[in-house]
Amino acid sequence: MFLPNDYDPHGRLKLPVFFWLVLLLQARTWVLFVAAGASREQGEALLRLFYPDSEMFWLGLLPGIPAVLAFLLSGRRGRWPTLWTAWRWVLIAAQLGLLIWQVALAVSEVALSGITLALMVLDVVALVWLLTNPRVKACFSPSDE
Template identity: 60%
Template sequence: MYSPSDYDVHGNLKTPFLFWCILLFQARTWFLLVLAGASRQQGEALLALFYPERDNFWLGLLPGIPAALAFVIGGRRHLWPGLWAAWRWVLIVAQVAVLVWQILVIYQGEELSGVTLALLTGDVFALWWLATNRRLRDYFSAQRE
């Protein structure tokens, strides 16, 4: 089904590049926290730009935890094949939670800015890709030893 270059030296399907991009997107609040910490002078302004309400920032860290853990366990997925196979569903549930949360925030009166619309569009795309991509599904299936 896939070309030989799609497999690593152990015979496992290589990680799709878009998967790493979606993990970064899911963990965007964590990424923003690191950026804000690295740029001490502009860190406060950067956080205020994306999260005008501090409570939303702290809540935004929660859905990024499964993505951050996927970064950690992704390289060792052969050690926990059952956990890894289920982790795709954990990421899908986290993405649904983010999408519902964003829709609720918009419904409660947050202004629909360009950034909000871009994040909403990205969340819909990420959910669609995580749920429907065949190669990603195969990537999460049981690994060869």
């Protein structure tokens, strides 16, 4: 079903590149946090630009935790196969939570911003992709180990 290039030297199916992009999308507040920390003088201005309300920033870190843990687990999926197999559903739930949160923010705002709309579209695409992509399903299946 998959090409020989799709497997790593250990015989496990490689995670698709789009999977890593979905993780970055889910962990977007974490990425912003790291970028703000790396640019010391402009870091606070960068955080205020995307999160004028600092409480929303700290809440924004919560949905990214599963993605950050997926980054860490991906290298050790052979060591914890049961946890890895279940983690796809954790990522799907996190993506669904992000989508619901984006919709709630859009409904509560007076004007819908372009960034909010773009994030909602990306969240829908990522959720559908996580649910339907056969390679992702195969990467998280117990038989991949």
